[in-house]
Amino acid sequence: MKKHWIKALTLAATAGVFMTFTGCGPSSSSDGASSSSSKKSSTLLVWEDKDKGSGIKAAAAAFGKENNVKVKIVEKEYAGQLEKLRLDGPAGTGPDVITIPGDQIGTAVTEGLLKPLTVSKATQKLYTDSAMESQIVKGKVYGLPKAVETTILYYNKKLVSEADLPKTTEEWYTFSKEQRAKGKYGLLALWDQIYYAQGVFSGYGGYIFGKDSKGNFDAKDIGLNNSGSVDAANYVSKFYKEGLFPKGIIGDKGINVLDSLFTEGKAAAVISGPWNFEPYKKAGIDYGVVELPELENGKHMGSFIGVKSYNVSSYSKNADLAEKFVKYLTNAKNSKVRYQKTSEVPAVKSLAESDLVKKDVNASAVALQSQHAELTPNITEMDQVWTPANNALQVVDTGKSTAKKALDSAVSQINSAIKAADNK
């Protein structure tokens, strides 16, 4: 009987500990925050994109001298910076300024990772419209654009000369057929993925998210199964069904196959992004780049524009200075220096139209195509679009479903995924 005492006492102790502590918690609410913000740290930590640190080194040094602050630049792959900020931010070792892709901004704002900035209308006018638009969520500015990129057409000068270059997708269609007869490929593109196929979709009147009267993306208005989208999907699938695009470039591994077909000289042209400037050159291909062709209905092929931007972390203890630094980095003068060092196409309007950029073949192709490009929707609902949309395109391209049916199903999936993700 006495043995039970021991257990009873242990249990009582458990209950005691729980009762003592569950009611308490942190002693006062804003103590920690205010004490740390009063200790202004004298360094500004900046996360810059991989291999792009050279572009802002000089500007950082100049800014540091002017404001009596040490600016430390750390290079990290820009698409993964937000992921790292989620852990480093709360730990107090996070950066003040980060570089992220524009389509992550909606998510970052929803999570509260970015600090809104006060940017005057005049400053906003400095940048190309779509680049600036990518930084605005629900009317607030969360960063300033650093560079833009969009897909362009690479062609192998050995296989097709600049003079003979087909101007429309229909001409490319015919050209590709001729090439297939010779056992080679004409134009290749990853049109089983919405990121690339969107260029055709937009030309036919398809869209992912419509916009409301204020110019914000409206997640309730999905245009992926309207008649334009169906036409576009049918047009795209023609290239697959007639064997102009091999089945081997469909799916997740397709991008590797496409790249190697081009670098082995088996394909005359491919649609890809600025990230391939270097790799294709290293593969020894004498290539040229131009903007994307026109569609058969006379509309210019669209594309998604990707914006890289500088943003201020909401964990920054030096937010005002960080904001100042972001504005300083993205002004016309520093954008020019950065362009010269990194050859990333700048988002500053006057610079994009200057001779400096126009003389650069690669940059001017990107700049020209950007005029027909549209912003990757920066709302969080976009996360739910990629997989269903890509799946739909893939089943249409492999002939497993009709375009209308596949796109209808994709839209209903996107709708229910948005609804399911939005559980409050």
Added chain:
Amino acid sequence: MPQAEKKGLSHATLATILSIIPGVGQFFNRQILKGCLFLLIAILYVGGFANLFNMGFWGLFTLGTEVPRDNSIFLLAEGLIAVLVLGIGLLFYYLNLRDAYKNGEAVDNGLKPAGFVRSFKDMTENSYPYLLVSPGVLLLIFTVIFPILFSFALAFTNYNLYHTAPAHLADWVGFNTFKQIFTVDIWRSTFFDVLGWTVIWTLVASTLSIAIGIFLAIVVHQKDLKFKKFWRTVLVLPWAVPGFVTILIFAGMFNDSFGAINNVLLHSLGIKAIPWMTDANWTKVALLFIQSWLGFPYIFVVTTGVLQSIPEDLYEAALMDGATAWEKFRNITLPFILTQMAPIIITQYTFNFNNFNIIYLFNNGGPAVANSTAGGTDILVSWIYKLTMQSSQYALAAALTILLSFFVILIALIQFRRTNSFKEG
């Protein structure tokens, strides 16, 4: 114990009650040094962890009350650590009470409680195994038990993109997420599709590699086979190459238009190109083939070992009785292999149930199939991975993980219980 039934409180009971403050009961038992040690540990414990308990339990119950100060996920982690630390503390507390009682009982029986050196010696002698494993167990608690508890707890919160720090707090939602898996259309239909293929995949892929491995081991074991070492080396080679390299190479070889399988192998046989990567059924066939390739060498090696240990006289006796080769295999070889290898065979099944690498690396769960949010060859783990990475559905992923472990544990338990290998310990 007649002596203990005295009137009033026995010494043992008194000591136990006094030990409510650790160490005092030991003082009462005249074990001064031990009492000091216990008291010191208790003071250090309370002093050192008071803050952790304060924040931890408060956080565990509320998951934070104020943004941006509170981060629900960090609070949850802190709370679980607090629970574990408390658990360890209570174990110590229990031991302290028991110690006081035991020694008090000795006093009641007219004995003198052991001195400090004696008790220490007793401990190292009687509790030696516990002493040895305790650092390992402690490590295990924080590196294995804690993550499991953490993901388990996540499943009962609403942690997703819209409940993420620093802008938002997460909350406890009970079984809501589980309910959603079976009520929200896109998840429900997908879940059962994916589960179906996962089960088929597990059964077929594991059985194939086990069957091939055992078959080849028996063939190579035949007495009249020459160059045994050569054959063994060759057959182990697929195991020597890192799995992910093999998978990526196969992914290239199975490419619909440019892969060697379609262009060289099937072409030379006069078979038309097969859509390995764009037709879900063919992708499944390819995956089963690759997993057999990757999985059989291990079984082959283990079976070879088992075969060496079968006594030769069994076969001689069988020969005298006029048994055929099949009868010998059926009644001698197979029972030997199966009983000795049961644990290994079972782990093959549980491994394939969660074989993320091959599914993800070969075709990323693809190809796409109409009307499904998962790819045609996605198994549960790869689907969970996609959910978490693409749409930040952390709570959902955690809930699915629980369901998944439930299946694996259930299957493993049933199989383990049915085999004899663990009973003869």
